[in-house]
Amino acid sequence: MAEAVALSMSMGSYLKNSSLQATECSRQEPSSSLRSKFLGCKLTASQASLQLPSIKHTRRQRPCVIQCSVVQQSQVQAPDSVFITPDGRRAECYGVFCTIYDLNEVEKPKSWKKLLRVAVSGAAGTISNHLLFKIASGEVFGPDQPIALNLLGSERSRNALEGVAMELEDSLYPLLRELNLGIDSYEVFRDADWALLIGAKPRGPGMERADLLDINGKIFAEQGKALNAVASENVKVLVVGNPCNTNALICMKNAPRIPKKNFHALTRLDENRAKCQLALKAGVFYDNVSNVTIWGNHSTTQVPDFVNAKIHGKPVTEVIKDKKWLEEEFTETVQKRGGALIKKWGRSSAASTAVSIADAMKSLVTPTREGDWFSSAVYTEGNPYGIDNDLIFSMPCRSKGDGDYEIVPDLQINEWLATRIKKSEEELISERSCVAHLIGQDNGYCDLTEDTRLPGEQ
Amino acid sequence: MAEAVALSMSMGSYLKNSSLQATECSRQEPSSSLRSKFLGCKLTASQASLQLPSIKHTRRQRPCVIQCSVVQQSQVQAPDSVFITPDGRRAECYGVFCTIYDLNEVEKPKSWKKLLRVAVSGAAGTISNHLLFKIASGEVFGPDQPIALNLLGSERSRNALEGVAMELEDSLYPLLRELNLGIDSYEVFRDADWALLIGAKPRGPGMERADLLDINGKIFAEQGKALNAVASENVKVLVVGNPCNTNALICMKNAPRIPKKNFHALTRLDENRAKCQLALKAGVFYDNVSNVTIWGNHSTTQVPDFVNAKIHGKPVTEVIKDKKWLEEEFTETVQKRGGALIKKWGRSSAASTAVSIADAMKSLVTPTREGDWFSSAVYTEGNPYGIDNDLIFSMPCRSKGDGDYEIVPDLQINEWLATRIKKSEEELISERSCVAHLIGQDNGYCDLTEDTRLPGEQ
Numbered sequence: 001m002a003e004a005v006a007l008s009m010s011m012g013s014y015l016k017n018s019s020l021q022a023t024e025c026s027r028q029e030p031s032s033s034l035r036s037k038f039l040g041c042k043l044t045a046s047q048a049s050l051q052l053p054s055i056k057h058t059r060r061q062r063p064c065v066i067q068c069s070v071v072q073q074s075q076v077q078a079p080d081s082v083f084i085t086p087d088g089r090r091a092e093c094y095g096v097f098c099t100i101y102d103l104n105e106v107e108k109p110k111s112w113k114k115l116l117r118v119a120v121s122g123a124a125g126t127i128s129n130h131l132l133f134k135i136a137s138g139e140v141f142g143p144d145q146p147i148a149l150n151l152l153g154s155e156r157s158r159n160a161l162e163g164v165a166m167e168l169e170d171s172l173y174p175l176l177r178e179l180n181l182g183i184d185s186y187e188v189f190r191d192a193d194w195a196l197l198i199g200a201k202p203r204g205p206g207m208e209r210a211d212l213l214d215i216n217g218k219i220f221a222e223q224g225k226a227l228n229a230v231a232s233e234n235v236k237v238l239v240v241g242n243p244c245n246t247n248a249l250i251c252m253k254n255a256p257r258i259p260k261k262n263f264h265a266l267t268r269l270d271e272n273r274a275k276c277q278l279a280l281k282a283g284v285f286y287d288n289v290s291n292v293t294i295w296g297n298h299s300t301t302q303v304p305d306f307v308n309a310k311i312h313g314k315p316v317t318e319v320i321k322d323k324k325w326l327e328e329e330f331t332e333t334v335q336k337r338g339g340a341l342i343k344k345w346g347r348s349s350a351a352s353t354a355v356s357i358a359d360a361m362k363s364l365v366t367p368t369r370e371g372d373w374f375s376s377a378v379y380t381e382g383n384p385y386g387i388d389n390d391l392i393f394s395m396p397c398r399s400k401g402d403g404d405y406e407i408v409p410d411l412q413i414n415e416w417l418a419t420r421i422k423k424s425e426e427e428l429i430s431e432r433s434c435v436a437h438l439i440g441q442d443n444g445y446c447d448l449t450e451d452t453r454l455p456g457e458q
Numbered sequence: 459m460a461e462a463v464a465l466s467m468s469m470g471s472y473l474k475n476s477s478l479q480a481t482e483c484s485r486q487e488p489s490s491s492l493r494s495k496f497l498g499c500k501l502t503a504s505q506a507s508l509q510l511p512s513i514k515h516t517r518r519q520r521p522c523v524i525q526c527s528v529v530q531q532s533q534v535q536a537p538d539s540v541f542i543t544p545d546g547r548r549a550e551c552y553g554v555f556c557t558i559y560d561l562n563e564v565e566k567p568k569s570w571k572k573l574l575r576v577a578v579s580g581a582a583g584t585i586s587n588h589l590l591f592k593i594a595s596g597e598v599f600g601p602d603q604p605i606a607l608n609l610l611g612s613e614r615s616r617n618a619l620e621g622v623a624m625e626l627e628d629s630l631y632p633l634l635r636e637l638n639l640g641i642d643s644y645e646v647f648r649d650a651d652w653a654l655l656i657g658a659k660p661r662g663p664g665m666e667r668a669d670l671l672d673i674n675g676k677i678f679a680e681q682g683k684a685l686n687a688v689a690s691e692n693v694k695v696l697v698v699g700n701p702c703n704t705n706a707l708i709c710m711k712n713a714p715r716i717p718k719k720n721f722h723a724l725t726r727l728d729e730n731r732a733k734c735q736l737a738l739k740a741g742v743f744y745d746n747v748s749n750v751t752i753w754g755n756h757s758t759t760q761v762p763d764f765v766n767a768k769i770h771g772k773p774v775t776e777v778i779k780d781k782k783w784l785e786e787e788f789t790e791t792v793q794k795r796g797g798a799l800i801k802k803w804g805r806s807s808a809a810s811t812a813v814s815i816a817d818a819m820k821s822l823v824t825p826t827r828e829g830d831w832f833s834s835a836v837y838t839e840g841n842p843y844g845i846d847n848d849l850i851f852s853m854p855c856r857s858k859g860d861g862d863y864e865i866v867p868d869l870q871i872n873e874w875l876a877t878r879i880k881k882s883e884e885e886l887i888s889e890r891s892c893v894a895h896l897i898g899q900d901n902g903y904c905d906l907t908e909d910t911r912l913p914g915e916q
Contacts, residue, residue: 096738130588133809139595163803167810169734170727170795172817174745269628276627280554287632337628345621351591352625359630 094165097179115146115177117232119192121185121223122199122241123151124160126347130354131196136168136176140358141365148178152188152199185226192231196357197223197251200241210434210446213243217435220247224254233257236403238360239265239392240353244298245377246431248392252379253439261404265377267294267302267394268363269349269356273337274304277330278311282319288312293396293411294375296424297431302394303420304334308411327416364405368398373408384409387421391428552623555637573604573635575690577650579643579681580657580699581609582618584805588812589654594626594634598816599823606636610646610657643684650689654815655681655709658699668892668904671701675893678705682712691715694861696818697723697850698811702756703835704889706850710837711897719862723835725752725760725852726821727807727814731795732762735788736769740777746770751854751869752833754882755889760852761878762792766869785874822863826856831866842867845879849886 092098118135120128128151134140136147149168153161161181168179182188189195200216203209220239227235235258239248244265252263271294279286291310295303306326309316320326341349363374377394380387384407387393396408413421427448436444550556576593578586586609592598594605607626611619619639626637640646647653658674661667678697685693693716697706702723710721729752737744749768753761764784767774778784799807821832835852838845842865845851854866871879885906894902 096734096744129809130591133588133813137597139597159802160804163799164809166795166799166802167807169738169744170731170807170810171813172730172733172744177743272630273628275630276554280627285635286554286627286630337624341621341624344617344624346618349625349628351587351622352628355591355625355629 092180092182094162094179094181095169097169097177111144113145115148116141116193117148117150117178117191118194118196119150119152119189119231120196120198121152121188122197123181124153124157124164125198126350127198127240127353127357129164130351131198131357132164132168133171133173134354134358136171136173138173138175140361143175145175146177147175148180149176150178150180150182150188150190150192152185153181153183154199155183158183185223186230189223189226189235190230192227192235194361195223195227195231195235195237196240197237197247198240198357200247203242209243209448213246213431213434213446214438216241216243216247217250217438220251221254221438224251227251228255228257231255231258234259234403235262236364237263238357239263240357242298243431245392245394245428246435248377249390249432250435250438252392260379260381263379263392264360265298265392265394266353266357266360267298267375267377268360269353270294270298270302270304270334270394271375272352272356272359274309274330274334277333277337278306278309278316278320281322281325281330282311282316284311284319289316290369290372291396292375293373294394295417295421296394297428298377298394299424299427300335301420301424301427302335303417303424304331305411305417306330307414307417308396331420363397364399364403365401366399367401373398376405378405378407383407385411385413385421387425388429391425391432393425393428550638550640552620552637552639553627555627555635569602571603573606574599574652575606575608575636575650576652576654577608577610577647577689578654578656579610579646580655581639582611582615582622583656584808585656585698585811585815587622588809589656589815590622590626591629591631592812592816594629594631596631596633598819601633603633604635605633606638607634608636608638608640608646608648608650610643611639611641612657613641616641643681644688647681647684647693648688650685650693652819653681653685653689653693653695654698655695655705656698656815658705661700667701667906671704671889671892671904672896674699674701674705675708675896678709679712679896682709685709686713686715689713689716692717692861693720694819694822695721696815697721698815700756701889703850703852703886704893706835707848707890708893708896710850718837718839721837721850722818723756723850723852724811724815724818725756725833725835726818727811728752728756728760728762728792728852729833730810730814730817732767732788732792735791735795736764736767736774736778739780739783739788740769740774742769742777747774748827748830749854750833751831752852753875753879754852755886756835756852757882757885758793759878759882759885760793761875761882762789763869763875764788765872765875766854789878821855822857822861823859824857825859831856834863836863836865841865843869843871843879845883846887849883849890851883851886 120132122128123132132149132151136149138145138147141147151161151164165179165181168176180188197220200219201212203212220241227237237248237251237255237258239245239251241247248263248265252258252260271292274292274294275286275289278289278292282289289309289311290313291308293305293308295305306316306320311319317323317326338349360374360376363376368374373396375394376397377392378397380391380393380395381389383389383393383395385395387395396411397405398408399405430446430448432439433444434446434448436442578590580586581590590607590609594607596603596605599605609619609622623637623639626634638646655678658677659670661670678699685695695706695709695713695716697703697709699705706721706723710716710718729750732750732752733744733747736747736750740747747767747769748771749766751763751766753763764774764778769777775781775784796807818832818834821834826832831854833852834855835850836855838849838851838853839847841847841851841853843853845853854869855863856866857863888904888906890897891902892904892906894900
């Protein structure tokens with residue numbers, strides 16, 4: 001099948017009648033049933049030719065001719081299932097979303113913004129199973145923001161990905177105007193305004209952290225290259241798959257076209273957990289806790305900062321007098337929350353992770369409350385805290401709500417904080433050294449003396 | 459432990475210092491560790507005595523004396539884990555929610571409504587794992603409606619229930635002001651404004667539908683009695699656990715204090731699926747499809763009504779000319795959607811079911827769009843369609859948004875519809891006969907000749 005068609009479909013068309021001669025794939029078609037499904041698409045020759053030049057990704061471009069004829073709307077059966085060729089190189093529209101999403105049509109509410117495209121990897125997983133519905137519902141980007149979801153799965157998760165698509169269809173979210181599925185990041189990330197990189201290999205039994213860094217690093221290097229090739233030039237990238245800081249660094253290094261400021265690794269779940277524990281200890285509701293920073297790596301070296309945190313606008317240390325708890329138990333509780341949850345729940349947190357991803361995104365598209373900040377692991381270049389200049393490191397950030405952010409300066413770094421932040425920095429430097437081969441450096445060596453575990457790892 | 463204390467905790471208190479002599483359970487305490495956790499509570503004697511008379515459920519009331527002394531806020535560790543006695547008879551506050559939810563305090567935004575209490579059974583299951591977060595986020599009842607969640611689990615799901623509670627804590631939803639867990643419906647349903655009855659035994663291998671009716675019927679009879687005893691007098695009850703129509707009937711019959719109109723069984727997922735399939739067939743976006751009714755039982759006899767449905771305000775039959783598809787494939791596709799999803803996804807729909815539950819609730823608390831309606835299985839007494847007067851039967855409803863509804867009259871019932879509606883009615887009459895022993899009738903016999911399956915059953 002031709003990429004021209006995949007692209008045309010994903011760009012959207014809403015035509016009552018159309019007839020088209022286009023390019024047919026020069027190779028053998030995988031099956032006639034897939035082919036006949038595909039012929040239900042709606043497409044004009046003019047659209048196909050108009051869109052061809054916009055194909056940025058040329059690696060697997062093929063000369064193609066397609067015959068696509070749509071006779072009468074009421075007799076058309078739109079494709080009812082995702083179309084993925086056996087070579088797995090395509091993101092395509094799904095079901096009802098193949099026919100409906102031309103936002104230039106009269107049915108688009110006038111007040112709506114331009115379509116926003118969100119690409120999600122690990123889309124068939126449990127975190128995504130919560131997150132996608134939140135994004136489609138309008139909770140993250142607001143009730144006037146139509147959404148396209150591009151979902152990246154794997155060969156193995158293909159059926160589950162279709163299951164997710166069916167459930168999104170059945171949810172009738174008015175803002176969800178496009179749904180494309182695929183297993184090739186070069187297709188799925190095309191024109192993405194946001195890329196949520198959730199999929200990663202979990203650490204298997206007996207696997208060293210260095211192995212995990214290498215295996216996942218390769219995935220994120222490839223995805224960085226794909227983003228570089230096909231995503232929107234100002235795409236925001238949020239890495240959730242662990243080890244997320246170093247994965248984000250790898251991704252960023254492989255995507256030189258994209259501003260380095262646009263790469264984030266998720267530490268918001270840690271921040272939310274820290275706020276909850278401070279509230280619990282102080283006996284206040286959690287919305288009275290503010291200015292909580294997670295410093296460093298999303299690992300057991302992370303530093304939940306009670307020094308600069310506030311309760312009811314007052315320093316936490318004035319409200320919670322139990323210094324031992326703050327300096328010892330608090331940090332440990334936050335770090336071990338994921339593991340405690342796994343013990344209770346039998347699997348890792350999905351719902352609250354999805355909530356924290358939505359929170360992290362909302363923090364970039366809504367103005368930060370005056371005097372407050374949020375945590376995100378961002379690129380350290382020129383940071384005001386003297387952290388090594390080439391890491392993805394969690395720090396206090398604030399945003400005007402335009403998708404961009406700035407690192408909040410002038411937090412008090414006392415000795416307790418400084419020691420721990422240093423340790424997390426050293427860990428990230430070690431991790432970076434382990435993945436030197438993936439970020440264009442040739443002086444790497446891997447010596448992770450302390451085998452720190454990710455939050456939640458058993 | 460004293461019910462006085464459980465109640466006081468669930469009513470909320472926000473005290474800096476308190477000291478109290480109250481009643482202690484006359485029986486042996488289960489463990490000193492549980493006891494010491496409990497002693498972290500915040501409670502005044504005046505609160506305890508004030509609240510004692512409001513205990514409606516007297517079955518297990520015990521004379522009690524409690525010593526509860528709280529010294530200083532900053533040294534208090536609020537209970538960090540649910541407290542359930544080994545006899546499993548109590549709903550209690552969870553973690554951070556034990557300390558924070560007195561909405562009479564200054565911190566409550568002035569514009570907020572009175573706390574709304576939502577009880578959920580099957581709270582540790584996958585549907586609830588989506589639904590609870592939606593309710594807590596404000597999506598269902600709006601941004602000015604503080605929420606109390608009372609979660610009903612089972613002995614087996616106790617840990618998972620705590621896992622859900624941990625994730626709700628970590629989500630920092632400002633509207634979620636109370637979270638109580640328990641495994642006794644008489645505790646969990648106390649003062650509930652809404653009861654979402656999701657938990658039910660699934661059909662096991664080789665189990666007849668009659669067996670399923672009996673097993674689940676007993677659960678819903680007990681839950682009906684509990685609602686009758688302790689819930690708010692105008693509680694809205696939505697039954698999701700299958701077979702949901704007859705379960706709702708059983709529940710209603712066992713709760714004579716609660717208005718019969720307040721009982722619903724969920725057919726909204728079927729309606730949503732029907733809308734999606736009509737949109738897909740017509741090549742329009744699903745928000746252009748309206749006036750879709752699901753008639754009858756949430757089973758394979760359900761009748762998705764294309765006769766009265768509209769697309770772009772026009773009768774569906776004028777837009778989709780393919781009569782064979784409408785009369786045969788459409789119904790079958792809707793009925794079998796659940797099963798198709800299980801095949802893809804490996805488990806039954808959870809996310810889209812939760813979305814449809816939220817939709818069903820929103821339909822009762824927001825005014826129905828002029829000229830439109832929604833489907834809900836409701837009590838048939840006095841219905842305008844000549845359906846047997848003593849069933850829970852899905853029909854077109856509309857609401858002023860006050861929690862109440864009326865059945866929409868004057869839909870066109872042609873022969874195609876009439877035949878199928880009759881069949882679904884007969885099935886529900888048979889089911890009712892099978893559960894006669896659970897609804898106070900003594901003329902029951904169970905003769906389910908056709909073993910219809912629930913949507914989604916394999």
